Amino acid sequence: MSKTVGVLGGMGPAATLDFFAKVLERTRAKTDQDHLRLIIDNNPSVPDRNAAVAGLGPSPGPMLAAMAQGLERAGADVLVMVCNAAHAYEEDVRSATALPFISIVAETVRSTLERAPKARTVGVLASSGCLDAGLYETAFAAHRVRTVVPEGAAREAFMELLYRIKAGDTGDAVRREMLELAEGLLRSGAEALVAGCTEVPLVLAAEDLSVPLVASTDALVTATLAYARGERALLAEAPKGTP
Numbered sequence: 001m002s003k004t005v006g007v008l009g010g011m012g013p014a015a016t017l018d019f020f021a022k023v024l025e026r027t028r029a030k031t032d033q034d035h036l037r038l039i040i041d042n043n044p045s046v047p048d049r050n051a052a053v054a055g056l057g058p059s060p061g062p063m064l065a066a067m068a069q070g071l072e073r074a075g076a077d078v079l080v081m082v083c084n085a086a087h088a089y090e091e092d093v094r095s096a097t098a099l100p101f102i103s104i105v106a107e108t109v110r111s112t113l114e115r116a117p118k119a120r121t122v123g124v125l126a127s128s129g130c131l132d133a134g135l136y137e138t139a140f141a142a143h144r145v146r147t148v149v150p151e152g153a154a155r156e157a158f159m160e161l162l163y164r165i166k167a168g169d170t171g172d173a174v175r176r177e178m179l180e181l182a183e184g185l186l187r188s189g190a191e192a193l194v195a196g197c198t199e200v201p202l203v204l205a206a207e208d209l210s211v212p213l214v215a216s217t218d219a220l221v222t223a224t225l226a227y228a229r230g231e232r233a234l235l236a237e238a239p240k241g242t243p
Helices: 013-026 049-053 061-074 085-096 104-115 128-132 135-141 153-166 172-187 216-228
Strands: 005-009 038-042 078-081 121-125 146-148 192-195 213-215
Touching: 005 013, 005 061, 013 038, 013 216, 038 061, 049 085, 049 128, 061 078, 061 085, 078 085, 078 216, 085 128, 085 135, 104 135, 104 192, 104 213, 104 216, 121 135, 121 172, 128 135, 128 153, 135 146, 153 172, 172 192, 192 216, 213 216
Parallel strands: 005 038, 005 078, 121 146, 121 192, 192 213
Antiparallel strands: none
């Protein structure tokens, strides 16, 4: 029997919905009973991860831990978290229960190395919290891969786009501006790109770019399906950044 997946979600809700939709889409199901059981805690009240990493707001760690415990009580066998920046507080989740945890960061790095094995420089489109915590920089450095990220005005532009997407704006202007930021990373030497924020795949697609684009949501979906069905073991714990 497949394992029951507990989802720490709501960061933001549209990204969680995207994850759920992709799990359904990619499940080889002929009947309802062929689908995975997912228990989703769509909790948008989790404190802002970007503010917390910057020291400008409360830590989301305690609430994430409580969500993990609630999912365990509800019957989850494994946990996933549909937010990259929240992985700066991954240890709070891991410490809260004995359940295995699938890291979106570790799985995205795995997918990138598989998709672009010769890439020595990877561009990462991610929020300020994710970047300041060094999540992808640390994880890729373990494989001797350099990362390039939006900096200065480009980072500010990314954060503005991120909150527009969270507010429901996925129109042409947002898509065009996100593509411009992605192309900026290509000019900085990126040989592959990571959508290291779960809102990015809502406005940027692989066909938009001339290099491989690895969406963290897709990497997490792949790992979730494989692990829940017993087709893959968990990766070793990802190297930690510094919240």
